[in-house]
Amino acid sequence: MAGWPWHLKSPHAAEWLQLPMRSLNLWRMDLVFLISGLALGFLQRDRGAGALWRERSWRLLLPLLFGMAVIVPFQAYAQGVANGRIAPGFGAFLLRYAGGGPWPKNAFDGSDFGVTWNHLWYLPYLWVYTTVLVLLLPLLHSVAARRLRRGFTGLRGWALLSVPALPLMAWSLALWPHFPPTHDLIHDGWLHAVYFTLFLYGWWIGTDEGWWAEASRLRWPALGIALALLALYLGMRALPAELTVPRQLLRLTADVYLWTALLAILGWGHVKLNHPWHWLPWARESVYPWYLLHQTLIIALAWWLAPLHLGPLGEPLLLLSATVLGCWGLTALVRRSAWLRPLFGLGPCPAKAPSPDAAARRGRAAF
Template sequence: MNRRHDIDALRALAFAMVIVYHVGMYYVADWAWHIKSPHAAEWLQWPMRAVNLWRMDLVFLISGIAFGFLRRGLSPARLIGARSLRLLLPLAFGMAVVVPYQPYVQMLDQGLIEPGFAAFLGRYFTGGPWPKGAFAGSDVGVTWNHLWYLPYLWLYTVVLALLSPVLDSGPGQWLRLAFTRLRGAALLVLPVFPLMLYSFTLWPHFPPTHDLIHDAWLHAVYFTLFLYGHWLGVDAGLWAALRRLRWIALALAVGAFALHVGLRVTLAATDPGWRQVARLVADAYLWTSLVAVLGWAHHTLNRPWPWLAWANESVYPWYVLHQTLIIGLAVWLAPLAFGPWVEPALLLLGTALGCWLITDRLVRRVAWLRPLFGLRPRAQPPHPNPASPARPAGRSV
């Protein structure tokens, strides 16, 4: 099977979007985040919402596609073991080493602790206690902050791996074929219905928490999209259908978002019933956006880009590192008063540069660091045949 370069490229670009989005969270007014810029702007709310309504859904859908490749030829036990190592080891390392600076800065900004990162770490690693609401996870003493994606992905991987007999059964294959044979209007409409059902039944009662335990609505949405991705795989007919729908899906997504905005700023602002309608419109926007993204990616990205191999190995370490770098650079840049245009540009550039330096100059080169950032061991060059003539010193291969 030829490698699908568009899927690889889309994965890298989806995580790049996560980094840009988190830079935006520092500047968007009235949205809770760890720290906030004095240059926070209200106008950022709508472009941020336009991305927020589908960005992580795309990530989980792509993760479902990857799961489909991984489970080929592996028993559920081997699959769970391999994915546990790749997901839970970086999670543990990230929570212990990368993330703690984030709650330290957050509580320092709120005046809840005195300066001194070493003293904070001593208290952090013994579980606090912390004032209520000091940071996400303060009630249990520690946090995974932006790394919440890793335990969620691990959970969905375990569930779907254990369901392998069901997926491979007659009814399971029938359901997969029913999805992959969707075309035209059916492909634009039918996959939205489960998402709307969750909005009716779960969304009013389970606001997002990212704490794994109390996130029933997000679990339902993300697991469904993970399953959609697994079904989608590299089915040529379905990808061709997505490509044909790219313009229609884009137009529908723009229209759905405009309607969602209109409802949010008028009727939904005061009426819970219309707020529910706005949520259902957001589901339609979510799915049509994903159809548009997948269709356009298949149309434009399915080629062997020179940067793709580097990007595929860099995605995981960049994801682990980026938010701590954003917060650290924001603290450093704030007193320099560069203003509301230069400072965000420097923050984004500095985050990318920091991720590149740490990943390319350290993580990828140090064997014991690679698994801590989700990378496979570096391939070893084959041993020379002892019977073959030795190469002259200094000659390149």
């Protein structure tokens, strides 16, 4: 995509993609962290703090280490070769990568550290937030904290549409000018504040029926306000240079858009998706492997397709379809393998439900 930094770029740049990508990127990962906090709240109900932390650590850190050792290296190799900083030869690159480099400056994203986690940065961030929340559980169950939680889940009407955005705006005023996003875990003060706030929101709302009912009721107003704010944000960005809007105002507008978009997504999701869909078990088990695999598949396919000169239509269509099929096929393999499952963040193989004939035979045998 034109004007958008990434590990490996196609010669067929698409300027028009910036608009939808920018619109999604303002809330995409924020939604993921909010849902992660929601999931942690569900898990916490039937686990002690120590057991919860050990399980989460295993499910997050093992896939991270496996991904950095096996899945991510080709991304770094392709970027380094494309940059002219690394000589072709994937085998030699892997040997050097296993030793932590050293690499020429800016050889690939993360080369200063010797190895990289690239798109897997979400896993260490989530592990840190989970650890912090588990350590804070005694405080979060205090009288004052329970009152704060009830205040949040009790927000209604315009208060729910606006109040949760205030901490996000405060982080933008205090931290955003000083901590640009890095995804290196260490220097990401602004993103940590935003993501942990939304992670805590998710943990708070849990199964609170009143909050979800209100989010569902506000789904239309939230959607309308989010679209209006998005139009305002994009319009301000498109102004000519002599009418440039202060960056801080852009950021604050994006914060309110972020929250109203999340509220609309949660409200509509609760109305339309809160059903026992038959595909839900498959989706629940597939999302983690798809996340781990998708970016390396995209880069590997782009690497192999580029010499074919398929054009601005054929190349992206083939890249998209092959990525989806690759994720689908590899995930099917992972889900069926007892030793691959933990490397991709999955639990033990689920027990197969007995067929009706088998159950009937066992029933007859019992008598």
